[in-house]
Amino acid sequence: MAVKSVLRMGDPHLQCPCVEVTDFGDPALAGLIVDMFDTMCAEEGAGLAANQIGSGLRVVIFGFKHTPRYPDCPPIPETVLINPVISALDQEQGLAWEGCLSIPGMRGLVPRYKHIRYQGYDAQGNVMDVEATDFHARVVQHECDHLDGILYPYRINDMSQFGFIEELEKADAMAQAGLPCDDVGKDLTE
Numbered sequence: 001m002a003v004k005s006v007l008r009m010g011d012p013h014l015q016c017p018c019v020e021v022t023d024f025g026d027p028a029l030a031g032l033i034v035d036m037f038d039t040m041c042a043e044e045g046a047g048l049a050a051n052q053i054g055s056g057l058r059v060v061i062f063g064f065k066h067t068p069r070y071p072d073c074p075p076i077p078e079t080v081l082i083n084p085v086i087s088a089l090d091q092e093q094g095l096a097w098e099g100c101l102s103i104p105g106m107r108g109l110v111p112r113y114k115h116i117r118y119q120g121y122d123a124q125g126n127v128m129d130v131e132a133t134d135f136h137a138r139v140v141q142h143e144c145d146h147l148d149g150i151l152y153p154y155r156i157n158d159m160s161q162f163g164f165i166e167e168l169e170k171a172d173a174m175a176q177a178g179l180p181c182d183d184v185g186k187d188l189t190e
Helices: 027-042 134-147 165-170 173-177
Strands: 047-049 059-064 076-088 093-098 106-113 115-121 127-133 162-164
Touching: 027 047, 027 059, 047 134, 059 134, 076 134, 093 134, 106 134, 106 165, 115 134, 127 134, 162 165, 165 173
Parallel strands: none
Antiparallel strands: 047 059, 059 076, 076 115, 093 106, 106 162, 115 127
């Protein structure tokens, strides 16, 4: 299909909650999913939410065998997740650096649940029910946040841990705190 422009932080489409998919047989839905994968691959992303390319549907995709954005992270199966519901399976959270295609060139240290269950539907409308941990869980939470109009900077507890990648690298901040797949491991439930 097509590589779409990724909307950037400040665009009002990214702040609006998305609506549920009701027609899994709609050819427009199939086209949207193809466009999302084309765009995610072209941007070398780990995931993408439909509203990042201007659709108001509750659809996210994620997964990769290898991504230059997170070269040391383990692969995640390519997944289409529609009308997602996320549940934390325990209260343990970890801190790790996140980036976003809608906030290019920046990273922030974000707390996320380490062990989740996500439920929803695949592209054909089949029920999904998956447990995920660590980086996989982080990616799912990040993408599903988009569907509710939440960008990762809204979740940052310490804004001194948010900045341009180039500047953070000069300050060695990301190496000190760890990358997304080597979670700092700090327990945030205290």
